[in-house]
Amino acid sequence: MLVLFDIDLTLITTGGAGIRAMTRAGERLFGPGFRADGISYAGRLDPLIMRDMLAQSGVEAGDATLARFRAEYAAELPTELARGGCRALPGVGTLLSSVERAGCFTMGLLTGNFAETGQAKLRACAIDPERFAVRAWGDESPRRPESRDQLPEVAMARHGARLGRAADPRHVVIIGDTEHDVRCARVNGCRSIAVATGRTSEADLARAGADVVLTDLSDTDRIVGLLRSWT
Numbered sequence: 001m002l003v004l005f006d007i008d009l010t011l012i013t014t015g016g017a018g019i020r021a022m023t024r025a026g027e028r029l030f031g032p033g034f035r036a037d038g039i040s041y042a043g044r045l046d047p048l049i050m051r052d053m054l055a056q057s058g059v060e061a062g063d064a065t066l067a068r069f070r071a072e073y074a075a076e077l078p079t080e081l082a083r084g085g086c087r088a089l090p091g092v093g094t095l096l097s098s099v100e101r102a103g104c105f106t107m108g109l110l111t112g113n114f115a116e117t118g119q120a121k122l123r124a125c126a127i128d129p130e131r132f133a134v135r136a137w138g139d140e141s142p143r144r145p146e147s148r149d150q151l152p153e154v155a156m157a158r159h160g161a162r163l164g165r166a167a168d169p170r171h172v173v174i175i176g177d178t179e180h181d182v183r184c185a186r187v188n189g190c191r192s193i194a195v196a197t198g199r200t201s202e203a204d205l206a207r208a209g210a211d212v213v214l215t216d217l218s219d220t221d222r223i224v225g226l227l228r229s230w231t
Contacts, residue, residue, distance in 0.1 A: 001231045002134060002159045002167060003099060004110040004152070006176035007118050009042070009198035010217075011092050012125040015085025017077065018117065022049070024080075025072035030059050042199050043178030045112040045138040045146055046070075074116050081124040088125050089197050091218030096131065098220050104231060106159060108134030110151050110174055110184070115139075134158045148180050152188040173227060175217075179208040191230055193223065 005011050008018065019041060026034040034057045041049060050069050054061040099105050109129075111118050115137045119129040129135075136155040141147055152174065156167040169189035174181055177198030185192035186209050194210035195217055196202045205213045212226060 001104065001227060002106045002108055002155065002172045003227060004108045004134070004136070004155055004172065004174045005132070006043075006174075006178075006181050007109060007111040007113055007121060008177075010089070010175060010177045010181075010195060011127065012086065012088050012121060013197075014081060014121050014124065015083070017080035017083065017086065017124075018113075018121065021076040021080040021117075022046075022053070022073045025069060025076045026053055026057065028076070029068060029072050030054075030057055033057055034059075043112065043148065043176070043180030045141070045148060046114050046117070047139050047146055049112075070114060074114070074120075077117050077120055081120065086121070086124040088127060090216045091220060092127075094220050095217050095223060096127070098224050099227070100131070102224060102228070105227060106134060106162070107132050108136070108155055108159070110136045110155055110176075110181075112138040112148065133162065148184045149187050152184055152190055156188075171231060173230060177205075179204065182208040182210045193226065 023036040026036060036053050039049060039052050050066060051061045099107055109132045118137060122129045134155050136151040140154050141150040143150060156169060156172060160167040172190040173193060174185040174190050175193045177195050178200050182192045182194050182205060192210045193212045194205035195214050196205060197216050202213045
């Protein structure tokens with residue numbers, strides 16, 4: 001079974017470091033007219049967030065501009081992460097170790113983050129990105145317009161390449177904190193565990209169609225038991 005974790009507010013919190021770094025990067029590149037207020041962040045892909053910021057700041061979001069913005073964001077992020085407030089969320093360390101020890105699961109990431117910034121966030125919270133054998137990043141949608149709904153197919157293709165056979169979506173579980181995580185699982189035939197460690201309530205996660213809704217990831221035995229029951 002492939003177990004795919006979201007990063008921000010599922011595995012870790014960085015105290016808003018990513019948002020601050022992206023905003024500072026935009027201000028540095030595009031000047032005082034850059035505006036990041038009112039942008040929706042939770043569960044969204046970084047390229048889409050950047051395009052929204054540029055659009056409301058009156059900046060043309062061409063490929064070269066987005067590449068500059070991405071590079072500046074990656075350069076700003078370490079400073080913001082160093083301010084503190086970075087930590088793994090309740091139960092995460094124990095859960096990751098238990099899933100690894102079980103021997104019947106492959107751990108992966110499915111996230112809106114870019115690779116370089118997502119990995120930096122994990123390391124700042126003392127989680128080694130190399131623990132996750134399969135990774136689908138926020139800029140890896142295979143089609144346009146980009147959508148988180150496309151990322152499970154990326155992860156499953158990579159998992160299938162490791163297995164030497166097609167991955168069965170019924171044996172894929174996506175763990176995340178937003179309706180976007182739940183939806184991308186549902187539309188791809190995968191299961192979902194939703195955690196209310198972000199800005200979305202348990203009730204809203206249940207209404208989105210999550211298979212299981214948890215307050216957080218601290219009940220390791222229950223979660224591993226669920227995963228085993230779905231293999």
